[in-house]
Amino acid sequence: MDAVRSNSSADLPIFWKVHELVFLARNYAYGLIKGQPARPVLRYCDEYDRLLRKYANLPLKSAKVFEIGFGTRAGIMIALTSLGVDAYGVDLDEPILHGSLREIRDIYRKNGFERALKSSIRFYAFDLLWRRQFAQELKRRGATLQIPRNRLRVQDAASVDWPDHSLDLICSQAVFEHIPISSLQRLVPKMVRWLKPSGIASITPDIFTGISGGHLLEWFDLRKNRRRRSEPWEHLRKRRFHGNVYLNELTRAEYRRMFSQYFEILEENVLQPNQGREFYTPEVAEELKEYPEEEIFSNGVQFVLRPKPLM
Numbered sequence: 206m207d208a209v210r211s212n213s214s215a216d217l218p219i220f221w222k223v224h225e226l227v228f229l230a231r232n233y234a235y236g237l238i239k240g241q242p243a244r245p246v247l248r249y250c251d252e253y254d255r256l257l258r259k260y261a262n263l264p265l266k267s268a269k270v271f272e273i274g275f276g277t278r279a280g281i282m283i284a285l286t287s288l289g290v291d292a293y294g295v296d297l298d299e300p301i302l303h304g305s306l307r308e309i310r311d312i313y314r315k316n317g318f319e320r321a322l323k324s325s326i327r328f329y330a331f332d333l334l335w336r337r338q339f340a341q342e343l344k345r346r347g348a349t350l351q352i353p354r355n356r357l358r359v360q361d362a363a364s365v366d367w368p369d370h371s372l373d374l375i376c377s378q379a380v381f382e383h384i385p386i387s388s389l390q391r392l393v394p395k396m397v398r399w400l401k402p403s404g405i406a407s408i409t410p411d412i413f414t415g416i417s418g419g420h421l422l423e424w425f426d427l428r429k430n431r432r433r434r435s436e437p438w439e440h441l442r443k444r445r446f447h448g449n450v451y452l453n454e455l456t457r458a459e460y461r462r463m464f465s466q467y468f469e470i471l472e473e474n475v476l477q478p479n480q481g482r483e484f485y486t487p488e489v490a491e492e493l494k495e496y497p498e499e500e501i502f503s504n505g506v507q508f509v510l511r512p513k514p515l516m
């Protein structure tokens with residue numbers, strides 16, 4: 206039932222859910238200790254500014270932006286609005302912004318018990334600290350942290366409507382791989398209509414064929430000496446374990462095909478080239494020989510898109 210209400214929980218045995226939760230907590234803790242989480246969110250904003258200036262001759266500050274899949278922390282949306290950008294976002298899951306009992310009850314009602322539990326643990330264990338680090342980063346840029354509650358819509362992105370040609374930028378990080386193909390077939394043509402002719406989209410799915418594309422959290426941290434139950438590219442090989450999320454399993458070539466029906470692809474950037482190369486032994490390569498190396502070493506791939514002129 207939860208799988209329908211929130212796609213960040215899949216139908217898996219409880220021991221594996223706990224295992225995945227422990228790895229998630231370890232990954233967050235590692236990021237916090239290293240002071241990493243605040244910076245990437247601002248780096249996304251800098252990247253959107255670069256793209257808008259290059260392709261639309263517009264600074265991010267003057268753009269109207271729509272984020273697809275802001276996540277329960279709504280980090281990019283918090284960053285964009287704190288920087289004074291006219292930004293809006295959508296997500297299937299309720300965000301957790303204040304950690305109040307009422308908010309947790311609303312998450313439970315909308316997205317189920319598991320989502321409410323995960324969001325509450327994360328909020329009190331990590332998000333409050335993250336906010337403090339983030340507020341300091343913003344201060345260095347002369348900005349103050351804003352929580353954009355009334356700019357966050359909670360619904361399926363494919364059911365959203367914007368007036369035609371009303372947006373300068375549509376952005377999305379690590380979301381499209383979670384959207385069923387039938388919904389993508391509705392969403393992608395809508396995105397073309399929503400964008401101004403000069404507008405662009407920056408869509409970065411986590412590609413299924415990469416080493417962490419199966420969303421087994423053991424493979425989100427690639428340090429070699431870590432103990433893992435699964436093998437490298439387990440999700441393409443033995444398939445014994447599954448991530449605790451819904452995945453549409455699209456390959457990089459399939460995204461390229463889908464986007465190029467409606468968009469000109471201006472850039473296609475692999476965020477971490479060669480990721481997992483040290484695990485790609487000759488035996489693994491032999492088993493995966495049906496996949497070209499560009500699929501195997503894709504993880505986050507940023508597609509920068511401009512609407513094709515309408516016929």
Ligand SMILES: C[S@@+](CC[C@H](N)C(=O)[O-])C[C@H]1O[C@@H](n2cnc3c(N)ncnc32)[C@H](O)[C@@H]1O
Binds near residue numbers: 212298363379385388
């Ligand atoms: C891995 S999280 C990424 C969140 C955020 N973009 C980030 O980078 O932290 C994926 C998000 O996509 C959302 N999502 C999945 N399918 C969606 C849909 N059809 N419409 C809107 N959001 C969706 C999920 O609820 C989840 O919050």
